[in-house]
Amino acid sequence: MKYTVSTEIALPREEVVRLLADPAQLPKWLRGLVVHEPLSGEHGQLGTRSRVVFRTGKQEMECIETITRREPADLREVPGTSVVHFDREIVGEGMWSAVRDRLTEIRPGTTLWESENEYRFSGFFMRLVGLVMPGAFRKQSRQHMRDFKAFAERGADVREED
Numbered sequence: 001m002k003y004t005v006s007t008e009i010a011l012p013r014e015e016v017v018r019l020l021a022d023p024a025q026l027p028k029w030l031r032g033l034v035v036h037e038p039l040s041g042e043h044g045q046l047g048t049r050s051r052v053v054f055r056t057g058k059q060e061m062e063c064i065e066t067i068t069r070r071e072p073a074d075l076r077e078v079p080g081t082s083v084v085h086f087d088r089e090i091v092g093e094g095m096w097s098a099v100r101d102r103l104t105e106i107r108p109g110t111t112l113w114e115s116e117n118e119y120r121f122s123g124f125f126m127r128l129v130g131l132v133m134p135g136a137f138r139k140q141s142r143q144h145m146r147d148f149k150a151f152a153e154r155g156a157d158v159r160e161e162d
Contacts, residue, residue, distance in 0.1 A: 003138050006114040007145045010153050013105040016113065017075050017084055019152050020103075029151035031143060031158045032056050039064070044086075046070045052090070063092035069100075080105050094123040113148075117141055 009016050019025055023043045026036055034053040041048030050065045069087035072078055084103040089096070100116040119137060150156035 001119045001137065002117065003141075004114060004116045005138065005141045005145060006112060007149050008106065009111045009113060009149050010109065011111060012109055013080075013084065013103055013111040014075075014078065016103055016111040016152060017078070020086070020101075020148070021075060025151070027159060028157045029144070029148045031147055034060065036065075041067075044070065046073065061092055063090045063095075065090050068098075094121055096120045096122075113145065115141060115145070 021044050023036060027033055030036075032054040034055050036043075036050055036052050039049045039051055043050070044067060046067050046069065048067045051062065052065050053060055053062045055061075066089045067087070068089050069085050071085040072082065075084065078084060086101045086103070088099050090099065091097075096119070098116075098118045102112075102114045102116075104112045104114070106112045117137070147156075147158050151158075
């Protein structure tokens with residue numbers, strides 16, 4: 001299963017990149033995040049492997065995330081015409097996923113965040129979930145983007161909604 005979602009964020013790309021790359025900010029916008037801890041490497045850097053745990057209701061899902069692309073490596077001074085790439089592979093029980101994010105300055109003070117998502121499932125249960133509920137994955141990706149946009153633009157914190 002493959003799909004792409006996108007959103008415009010009313011902030012300069014440098015600010016969007018800084019917020020996305022800061023591990024201290026993740027719980028504020030990444031709904032359901034319980035743990036995001038590096039197992040090897042430094043958070044967000046190419047090759048870093050992290051243990052990630054999400055909770056939805058009473059269910060928890062644990063995955064291993066590996067950063068497979070980060071361009072440019074130094075995000076402090078990115079030319080305005082450049083596209084920032086941040087890709088990761090996520091592996092959990094019965095699931096493999098690749099997320100390819102692109103951040104582009106579409107006009108001064110506005111960033112386009114595009115996210116290509118690909119999922120592959122193994123095992124009867126996960127294949128059934130992929131067949132029966134493909135829209136749930138797209139819906140969750142859109143929700144994460146909406147939550148990040150609200151956090152970045154207005155300081156909204158998903159933990160305060162519960």
